[in-house]
Amino acid sequence: MQAFIALLALSAIVFATSRATGDPLNLLLPIDATPEQYERAARALGLDQPLPVQYGLFLQDAATGDLGTSLRSGEGVVPLLQKRLGASLLLGGAAMLLTLAVGIPLGVVAATRRGTRLDGLIKVVALLGQSMPSFWVGILLIQVFAVWLRWVPAGTNRGLTSIILPAITMALFGIAGITRLVRSSMLEILDSDFIQLARAKGLPERLVIWRHALSNSLLPVASFGGLYFVTLLSFAIVVEVVFAWPGLGSLAYTAILNRDFPVIQGVALLTGAIAIAVSLLIDVIYMLLDPRIRHAGA
Amino acid sequence: MPAPDRQRPGRGLRRRLRGLPIASIATLVVLLACALAPEAIAPHDPLMTNLSARLTPPAPLSGNWTYVLGTDDVGRDILSRIIHGARVSLLLAAISLLVGAAIGTTVGLVAGYSGGRRDAVLMRITDLTLSYPVILLALLLAVALGPQTSNVVIAIAFILWARFARVVRGEALLIKQQPYIDAARVTGASSPRIVLEHVLPNLLNIILVLASLQLGWVILIEASLSFLGAGVPPPAPAWGSMTALGRDYVVTAWWVPTVPGVAIMLSVLSLNLIGDWLRDRLDPRLHGAAG
Numbered sequence: 001m002q003a004f005i006a007l008l009a010l011s012a013i014v015f016a017t018s019r020a021t022g023d024p025l026n027l028l029l030p031i032d033a034t035p036e037q038y039e040r041a042a043r044a045l046g047l048d049q050p051l052p053v054q055y056g057l058f059l060q061d062a063a064t065g066d067l068g069t070s071l072r073s074g075e076g077v078v079p080l081l082q083k084r085l086g087a088s089l090l091l092g093g094a095a096m097l098l099t100l101a102v103g104i105p106l107g108v109v110a111a112t113r114r115g116t117r118l119d120g121l122i123k124v125v126a127l128l129g130q131s132m133p134s135f136w137v138g139i140l141l142i143q144v145f146a147v148w149l150r151w152v153p154a155g156t157n158r159g160l161t162s163i164i165l166p167a168i169t170m171a172l173f174g175i176a177g178i179t180r181l182v183r184s185s186m187l188e189i190l191d192s193d194f195i196q197l198a199r200a201k202g203l204p205e206r207l208v209i210w211r212h213a214l215s216n217s218l219l220p221v222a223s224f225g226g227l228y229f230v231t232l233l234s235f236a237i238v239v240e241v242v243f244a245w246p247g248l249g250s251l252a253y254t255a256i257l258n259r260d261f262p263v264i265q266g267v268a269l270l271t272g273a274i275a276i277a278v279s280l281l282i283d284v285i286y287m288l289l290d291p292r293i294r295h296a297g298a
Numbered sequence: 299m300p301a302p303d304r305q306r307p308g309r310g311l312r313r314r315l316r317g318l319p320i321a322s323i324a325t326l327v328v329l330l331a332c333a334l335a336p337e338a339i340a341p342h343d344p345l346m347t348n349l350s351a352r353l354t355p356p357a358p359l360s361g362n363w364t365y366v367l368g369t370d371d372v373g374r375d376i377l378s379r380i381i382h383g384a385r386v387s388l389l390l391a392a393i394s395l396l397v398g399a400a401i402g403t404t405v406g407l408v409a410g411y412s413g414g415r416r417d418a419v420l421m422r423i424t425d426l427t428l429s430y431p432v433i434l435l436a437l438l439l440a441v442a443l444g445p446q447t448s449n450v451v452i453a454i455a456f457i458l459w460a461r462f463a464r465v466v467r468g469e470a471l472l473i474k475q476q477p478y479i480d481a482a483r484v485t486g487a488s489s490p491r492i493v494l495e496h497v498l499p500n501l502l503n504i505i506l507v508l509a510s511l512q513l514g515w516v517i518l519i520e521a522s523l524s525f526l527g528a529g530v531p532p533p534a535p536a537w538g539s540m541t542a543l544g545r546d547y548v549v550t551a552w553w554v555p556t557v558p559g560v561a562i563m564l565s566v567l568s569l570n571l572i573g574d575w576l577r578d579r580l581d582p583r584l585h586g587a588a589g
Contacts, residue, residue, distance in 0.1 A: 009426060131567035133518050135525045136541055136559030143548050143556075226429075233431040238522050242545070253526060256437050268434060275429045 007276060011062065011269060015055050062269070068262035070255075077266040080251070085270070088247030092236060094163055095170035096229070103175040104214075104221075107182025112209055114187065122179060129176025134235045138169040138242035166243040173235060174228050181224055185217040219289055226282040230275055319575050322568035329565055332384035340378035341366070344535045348373035353551045368553045370543065376553070379535035380561045386536045387565070390447065391516040394454035399509050401455065402462025403501075409463065410470025411493050421467065427460035432519060437528050447530050454519055462508060469504055473497050503580045510573035514566040521562050537562050 061068065067077035110122040145151045145165060152161045189195060190213055198208045240249030248267050255263035332339055342365075352373040357366045367377040409420040439453040473479065474497070482492050523529040524538030532539060537558045544555025 127567060127570060131514065131570055132563050133521045133559065135522060136562065139545060139548060139555045143552055147549050230429055230431060234433040237433050238525065241526060252434060268438065271431055271434060275431065279429050
């Protein structure tokens with residue numbers, strides 16, 4: 001229910017901002033168009049109605065799965081979104097996997113080797129990762145690995161290898177954040193009584209750290225994970241533009257440049273819906289990870 | 299970066315300044331100098347083109363010390379553009395941070411102190427803002443309101459306030475339960491007065507730490523916006539748009555995109571290090587709270 005209200009609020013905001021981006025007819029029609037031509041085009045596109053009516057129509061259509069057609073290409077927005085969503089999910093999924101697969105172990109290692117050179121090195125890398133703009137990382141990676149070393153193709157969609165550089169670019173920021181989070185929450189957990197007990201019981205250190213300590217320190221990671229995911233969605237736009245990745249981000253970018261209302265609305269609604277869905281998912285993961293909540297619910 | 303020396307016991311001022319990120323503060327001072335008086339520092343006019351010297355490599359490679367960091371595609375001096383770009387980046391970041399912090403603090407104080415339904419509604423709006431992709435929202439706003447410097451500020455502040463509102467609200471909720479707040483209420487102080495005189499002053503440390511932690515992030519967002527063409531309109535030098543321009547010269551002139559990126563990275567890194575240090579000094583509880 002709350003998610004539904006959030007979606008409704010989202011649609012209103014999206015509608016308002018996209019209508020504020022200026023009159024699309026000025027872009028669509030030639031400069032010397034007569035007032036009659038202007039009026040006819042406005043009526044054909046429903047732009048002559050008062051704004052609340054336009055919003056009502058927009059909601060009604062959206063509920064039935066019709067988000068209009070692109071003012072530029074005349075293509076339906078829903079098919080357009082479907083076509084682009086796959087590419088974005090693929091890239092986002094790869095980046096998310098990479099973030100977790102690299103970030104969590106790095107954080108654990110940094111915490112267990114606290115104060116060593118390795119810890120220092122990981123800290124520096126994490127700090128750098130959070131300080132580099134992702135568009136620049138992307139350009140640097142293209143420069144080094146595609147232009148100088150020629151290890152991967154520079155263009156897009158030349159097989160599986162073309163996803164490597166954009167995924168790394170997107171993951172870097174998240175890896176830096178997750179590493180720092182896991183490190184600080186592991187340090188707290190490693191000091192606690194139950195870890196002392198596990199050690200006193202004679203459990204092997206490897207099991208103590210990777211099973212008992214890690215599973216408990218993932219709780220704060222899950223709650224901050226939601227925020228990181230949203231940041232990831234954000235930087236996805238930039239990364240997709242840099243690598244000309246045919247996903248939602250580059251679709252949004254060109255739609256905004258062209259003032260293509262229906263497409264902007266579609267992308268904004270879909271991304272917002274994804275963000276809301278993810279925050280719900282995070283709540284569920286949180287419950288699964290925390291035995292206190294898990295058992296209370298059962 | 300100086301290694302933090304945690305073992306050595308110090309006294310008084312020296313202990314308080316332990317682990318001070320000197321290199322970061324030096325970088326920040328240089329940046330501030332560039333932002334305040336770019337004309338005095340920059341060797342060239344950042345907008346002056348020189349077609350006969352276009353795409354000159356940095357001095358160590360070309361031997362041409364007129365253009366220390368090389369030139370771009372129309373022969374503008376990159377160093378001078380970076381120096382002038384510092385003003386754009388820092389000014390925009392500082393103003394949007396101020397606006398965002400002011401709005402966010404107000405919302406957080408009202409929500410945390412009044413509680414109840416007002417709190418619930420305000421926090422729902424905050425969460426909605428937080429859960430929306432920053433750059434898409436900023437792009438929408440920046441394009442909606444036109445490519446003007448002031449609109450970049452509005453776009454960034456619009457996103458930033460929610461981060462402040464959430465933290466401030468949580469802290470206000472804690473402070474509200476302190477006995478001295480009850481005492482003030484018993485003596486007949488009005489709610490606005492209690493908030494301004496007793497709650498807000500106790501939150502200043504946290505707001506300061508939060509602001510310093512967000513500053514680097516704001517610079518990254520501003521750079522990303524200008525990279526996407528929704529930032530400060532050209533030909534004004536902005537680090538993001540300079541990098542965007544360099545995209546076309548990745549193969550032939552690598553320094554054009556690389557140099558502005560280094561400027562962004564060094565600034566954000568210094569600000570993050572200073573923010574971390576401030577947090578450790580002023581408020582250890584905020585650990586990990588920077589999203």
